[in-house]
Amino acid sequence: ADLHNLTVQEAAAEADKLRPQLVQWGKEYYENDQPTVPDAEYDQVYNRLVQLETAFPSIVTPDSPTQRVGGQVDSDFTKVPHPIPMLSLGDVFSAAELNQFVERLQQDYPEVQEFNCELKIDGLSIALRYEQGRLVQGSTRGNGTIGEDITANVKTIASVPQTLSRPIDIEVRGECYMGKEAFLALNQRRELAGQAIFANPRNAAAGSLRQLDPQVTAARHLSTFMYNVADYADLEATTQSGMLTELRELGFSVDPDYQVAHNLDEINAYIEKYQAARDQLSYGIDGIVIKTNSLALQQTIGHTVKVPKWAIAYKFPPEVARVQIEDIEWTI
Numbered sequence: 206a207d208l209h210n211l212t213v214q215e216a217a218a219e220a221d222k223l224r225p226q227l228v229q230w231g232k233e234y235y236e237n238d239q240p241t242v243p244d245a246e247y248d249q250v251y252n253r254l255v256q257l258e259t260a261f262p263s264i265v266t267p268d269s270p271t272q273r274v275g276g277q278v279d280s281d282f283t284k285v286p287h288p289i290p291m292l293s294l295g296d297v298f299s300a301a302e303l304n305q306f307v308e309r310l311q312q313d314y315p316e317v318q319e320f321n322c323e324l325k326i327d328g329l330s331i332a333l334r335y336e337q338g339r340l341v342q343g344s345t346r347g348n349g350t351i352g353e354d355i356t357a358n359v360k361t362i363a364s365v366p367q368t369l370s371r372p373i374d375i376e377v378r379g380e381c382y383m384g385k386e387a388f389l390a391l392n393q394r395r396e397l398a399g400q401a402i403f404a405n406p407r408n409a410a411a412g413s414l415r416q417l418d419p420q421v422t423a424a425r426h427l428s429t430f431m432y433n434v435a436d437y438a439d440l441e442a443t444t445q446s447g448m449l450t451e452l453r454e455l456g457f458s459v460d461p462d463y464q465v466a467h468n469l470d471e472i473n474a475y476i477e478k479y480q481a482a483r484d485q486l487s488y489g490i491d492g493i494v495i496k497t498n499s500l501a502l503q504q505t506i507g508h509t510v511k512v513p514k515w516a517i518a519y520k521f522p523p524e525v526a527r528v529q530i531e532d533i534e535w536t537i
């Protein structure tokens with residue numbers, strides 16, 4: 206029944222029915238990995254219990270599944286400010302526009318002679334904060350200046366290091382994504398359970414990260430590729446490519462496909478290489494990011510309110526889902 210016309214007693218009665226159900230399903234899931242219900246059904250019942258307990262805090266019991274360590278009762282996540290904003294990227298959709306961007310940049314700043322080319326992974330941006338080399342907070346990009354706290358969830362992602370190789374304070378940003386295989390498997394499970402499937406890997410990753418229950422996130426096989434440091438003052442690197450190498454040495458998962466380019470021809474060769482290899486990659490990419498390689502020059506060139514002026518995203522046309530013609534019913 207709709208939350209608003211429930212009495213406290215009715216809410217308590219409904220919650221008392223849902224809890225043992227979730228505990229039972231949780232046991233099947235976490236102990237012998239034999240869930241009798243699909244994730245989506247678990248999520249649905251869990252979120253109903255969260256709604257009931259949020260609307261009627263007096264009915265919360267200490268043993269409620271929502272009170273598990275790391276679980277959060279409030280359905281909206283704690284907000285996390287990004288003092289150093291997580292900027293967006295300007296987009297271009299053709300070689301001509303890309304050439305224009307590079308030529309104009311080199312006209313304004315002739316000293317720009319090196320670029321770093323990186324894949325643009327089809328996921329969502331996250332920030333990871335470490336103190337003395339230990340993970341203390343994970344957050345989503347949100348609107349670039351305010352994100353959501355997803356610390357408990359990022360801790361379940363295998364590629365997120367809990368401890369770095371050096372005990373430094375650092376905030377690292379990158380992409381959280383779901384690989385193609387994990388995406389297809391998840392959608393097959395949801396299809397079998399008659400649940401709505403995710404339209405693309407990005408939505409699947411976002412839905413999996415924004416789970417109130419970290420154990421559900423853990424089962425979604427998320428991956429990360431880190432690509433930026435909020436304040437790189439303590440790093441040795443003086444270039445974007447060097448910073449990525451240093452991030453890998455610190456223990457982060459970094460996409461190895463980055464490559465330094467010295468001119469438009471080398472940039473275009475990189476783009477052609479990955480446009481051709483797109484289907485073979487184990488994760489989705491929606492473009493290529495070209496950055497001025499020198500970190501000092503990045504600071505000189507600067508940024509607008511929303512995007513850096515020393516980087517551009519060259520976007521690929523959206524991958525079309527191939528459907529065999531014989532699968533389509535023709536109405537004559």
Ligand SMILES: CC(C)(CNC(=O)c1ccc(Oc2ccccc2)cc1)c1ccc2c(N)nc(N)nc2n1
Pocket residue numbers: 288289290291292293294323324325326380432433494508513516
């Ligand atoms: C370049 C940047 C926008 C990150 N950089 C920033 O967010 C950023 C943030 C503050 C900056 O400068 C400031 C420092 C202090 C205060 C304000 C701004 C500069 C860059 C970006 C965004 C998305 C990317 C993506 N999907 N894939 C790859 N491979 N790279 C990406 N790179």
